[in-house]
Amino acid sequence: MAASGPPTPPPGRRVTNPLSLTRVESAVARSAAGFGIAFFLQSLPALLGQQSSVNPVYFGASVGLIVAALLFAAATSIGGRGVRTASITFCAVYLVMLVTWPLAVNDPEHAPTDSPWLYYLLTIATAMAAIGFGIRTAIVYLLAVPAIYALIRLTPAGGHSTVLQAALDSVYAVILGGVITIIFTILRYAARAVDRAQDTALERYSHAVRQHATEAERVQVDAIVHDSVLTTLLSAARAYTPEAQELAATMAGNAIGYLRDAVATAPDADAMVRGGVVASRIAEAAAAMSQPISVRTIGVGHSSMPLVVAEAVYSAAVQGMVNSLQHAGGAVERWVTIRGRADNGIEVQIGDRGAGFDLASVPQERLGVRVSIIERLATAGGRAEIESTPGAGTKITLRWPDGSSSGAPEFAGFVAEAERKRGES
Structure with a gap:
């Protein structure tokens, strides 16, 4: 039996952008992709300066894969789908390019002493790890990739840096990437809590709506029973004359019609x-x-x-x-x-x-x-x-x-x- 819905709540200020896990991940992914493109553009002078000392095939492949991964991350952050896949893809591409850097340098003994151009994207890689992986995997990536960079930096192919300089670069990347990971993890947990609270509230509201509909249906039936059915039965019990019996029969037909209409139709709540x-x-x-x-x-x-x-x-x-x-x-x-x-x-x-x-x-x-x-x-x-x-x-x-x-x-x-x-x- 159809029943009217609950009273409409009073109008109030509408929350236009409520916190949710999807919105948090989308916002962080867009920020990471945007900063990644900006940092890549910042690395162009170092990239072009190191082009002559790196294998051409590796150079073209590394630049092409990094650019493609950044564009993939930017596209998914805007579209809202595949964000984690794009982040993991960038992390994997960056790790492969970083590990293979010593093999790509033509003459390690005469390689440039400045940092490899991939260093500019190290923080972006750790931020992408926080987006694409779980917290434990993201922490492992956060600690492992800067450590690998520090080891490469100590080699001739990496510029033969001092231990102190390599350690400072690595620790800087860990600190910056750690801050990003912590902030994103806090936002992610907060958004999940909001999502759970919203789901619970919606479930309770749905339950309340069902209870209200049941109660309204009961009141409607009780009212029909009292107004029509009971009155008809009382009239029928006192119908001692043909006229009274005819009136009781008419009232019974009307009562049946009321019940049938209550089942078949529902009032337009709007x-x-x-x-x-x-x-x-x-x-x-x-x-x-x-x-x-x-x-x-x-x-x-x-x-x-x-x-x-x-x-x-x-x-x-x-x-x-x-x-x-x-x-x-x-x-x-x-x-x-x-x-x-x-x-x-x-x-x-x-x-x-x-x-x-x-x-x-x-x-x-x-x-x-x-x-x-x-x-x-x-x-x-x-x-x-x-x-x-x-x-x-x-x-x-x-x-x-x-x-x-x-x-x-x-x-x-x-x-x-x-x-x-x-x-x-």
């Missing part, structure tokens, strides 16, 4: 109804009652509400009038006042100066007050308040929206309040 339309329907229902009921409308022209709310307010108001006719007595004053509210809501008051009743004495199995009025309004996001004193009449106030932070009132709350007042008196 449709809006003007307050004047609701007021007109309530006034027409009051005019059709067996006893006169005065109707007064105040400032409802600018109010509006969802269709499900309009139906709930109308049905609860009709049930309130029916209850007054059934229990308040014959020749008593009855009225309905419909007001528009400043918050674009509506307030309907159904009152009489009849017999009244004791709220605390109403049993829970009586559905007229609890389901057809209180729960029906609560399910639609409204609130029903009932004031009644034996011998002094009854007043039912329907308000939408609720406007309270305590949520939908339960019938037990009204009973407890009535007991408290009775004790004070």
